Amino acid sequence: MKPTPIKKSEAKRLHILNTSSNLILHKGFTGVGLQEILQSCEIPKGSFYHYFQSKEAFGCELVQHYVDNYQVRLNNVWRSDKSPYQKLIEYFNLWIEDPETQCGWADSCLIVKLAAEVADLSEDMRSIMSAGVDDVIERIAALIDLGKQDLSIQADTEASTLAQVLYQMWLGAALLSKLQKNKIPLHQALRATKFLLKSEDSNKNTIPSCI
Amino acid sequence: MKPTPIKKSEAKRLHILNTSSNLILHKGFTGVGLQEILQSCEIPKGSFYHYFQSKEAFGCELVQHYVDNYQVRLNNVWRSDKSPYQKLIEYFNLWIEDPETQCGWADSCLIVKLAAEVADLSEDMRSIMSAGVDDVIERIAALIDLGKQDLSIQADTEASTLAQVLYQMWLGAALLSKLQKNKIPLHQALRATKFLLKSEDSNKNTIPSCI
Numbered sequence: 083m084k085p086t087p088i089k090k091s092e093a094k095r096l097h098i099l100n101t102s103s104n105l106i107l108h109k110g111f112t113g114v115g116l117q118e119i120l121q122s123c124e125i126p127k128g129s130f131y132h133y134f135q136s137k138e139a140f141g142c143e144l145v146q147h148y149v150d151n152y153q154v155r156l157n158n159v160w161r162s163d164k165s166p167y168q169k170l171i172e173y174f175n176l177w178i179e180d181p182e183t184q185c186g187w188a189d190s191c192l193i194v195k196l197a198a199e200v201a202d203l204s205e206d207m208r209s210i211m212s213a214g215v216d217d218v219i220e221r222i223a224a225l226i227d228l229g230k231q232d233l234s235i236q237a238d239t240e241a242s243t244l245a246q247v248l249y250q251m252w253l254g255a256a257l258l259s260k261l262q263k264n265k266i267p268l269h270q271a272l273r274a275t276k277f278l279l280k281s282e283d284s285n286k287n288t289i290p291s292c293i
Numbered sequence: 294m295k296p297t298p299i300k301k302s303e304a305k306r307l308h309i310l311n312t313s314s315n316l317i318l319h320k321g322f323t324g325v326g327l328q329e330i331l332q333s334c335e336i337p338k339g340s341f342y343h344y345f346q347s348k349e350a351f352g353c354e355l356v357q358h359y360v361d362n363y364q365v366r367l368n369n370v371w372r373s374d375k376s377p378y379q380k381l382i383e384y385f386n387l388w389i390e391d392p393e394t395q396c397g398w399a400d401s402c403l404i405v406k407l408a409a410e411v412a413d414l415s416e417d418m419r420s421i422m423s424a425g426v427d428d429v430i431e432r433i434a435a436l437i438d439l440g441k442q443d444l445s446i447q448a449d450t451e452a453s454t455l456a457q458v459l460y461q462m463w464l465g466a467a468l469l470s471k472l473q474k475n476k477i478p479l480h481q482a483l484r485a486t487k488f489l490l491k492s493e494d495s496n497k498n499t500i501p502s503c504i
Contacts, residue, residue: 109323109413109414110321110323110409110410110414112323193472195409197468197472198321198405198406198407198410198468198471199321201474202320202471203324212473215473239488243481246477246481247481247484247485249465249469250462250465250468250469250478250481251458251465251485253468254461254462254463254465254468255465257408257409257461258408258426260408260409260413261408261419261423261426262427263423266457267461270458271461274462274489278485
């Protein structure tokens with residue numbers, strides 16, 4: 083069946099967002115010029131401005147698209163029948179390596195790549211990213227609360243505080259992993275996460291060393 | 294007394310590094326063009342290339358200059374007669390606010406600003422930043438070891454592991470603070486630090502909530 087014009091238009095918009103997302107993930111937002119986006123997406127300039135009013139408007143949609151997709155990926159982890167603790171560990175393991183893509187979420191994280199750049203560049207892009215991060219932290223906090231109820235998580239710390247600390251530890255680990263070109267910071271973060279969640283399968287007194 | 298030509302030359306090089314450092318701290322490395330550096334430093338292009346072979350060579354010196362200065366700042370904290378635990382807390386408090394500059398080290402951190410950008414841009418700049426971070430983590434680890442000896446720090450976790458976890462947690466907190474435009478992530482990191490160091494003045498069971 084022939085797709086309707088609206089669907090075609092939406093498919094083209096998504097094609098631009100997905101293709102340029104990979105470019106920007108490696109070169110940053112400022113580092114990718116409009117010409118490079120047009121070439122990689124094989125579209126004329128007029129077509130780009132048909133979908134996006136400006137490069138900043140495009141940046142906002144790019145970040146919103148990433149945030150929305152991230153929520154879908156979280157839904158997939160959250161909806162399993164594992165315990166809240168196991169879901170959180172599965173989520174953070176995906177930061178290290180996603181079996182489906184052979185790549186960790188940390189490596190493909192637009193927040194890690196763009197947060198420092200965008201914070202000083204575009205208030206609109208910054209606020210979308212910031213709201214996206216708040217949503218993720220809230221979802222982690224809700225899962226921690228559930229874990230405390232079913233005792234799969236035994237931390238006494240307030241869920242919202244623990245969720246914030248965990249997220250920012252992982253954000254830093256992802257940044258350090260990028261800088262040091264190895265996954266040791268992520269594995270250390272996983273061990274510290276188990277320690278902070280004080281689950282039964284973690285040693286309560288120490289964060290075990292990473293090899 | 295008239296300064297010698299060598300000193301004048303070094304002063305000019307430092308002037309270029311210091312002036313452009315502020316620019317790059319806000320706009321990133323790619324976001325600041327050579328022309329902007331020349332204008333802000335009030336130097337002709339020839340003068341820039343007299344001191345630096347290329348923009349990347351300039352970037353390497355800029356980062357090395359930052360790393361060297363950071364070590365000097367660390368020396369000032371480390372050399373006090375406080376306990377190792379107190380020195381660490383003072384150091385991390387400086388991330389939040391440095392009384393001398395009315396600005397936190399987190400706000401003026403080139404690692405936070407440039408790590409994600411530089412990691413994919415310049416192998417030489419990346420390796421200087423990475424080595425700088427390794428040195429800081431080693432110095433934190435050495436202080437943790439001393440703190441364990443004088444019992445001001447009561448964590449059972451291996452010092453090098455704990456130092457790495459603390460540093461990456463602060464790195465993520467600084468990035469999140471930049472993104473969210475408030476210091477809550479840094480205050481949460483301070484509370485989590487006290488918890489992880491298990492000092493006598495921290496509650497051993499919980500990371501206290503941030504207001």
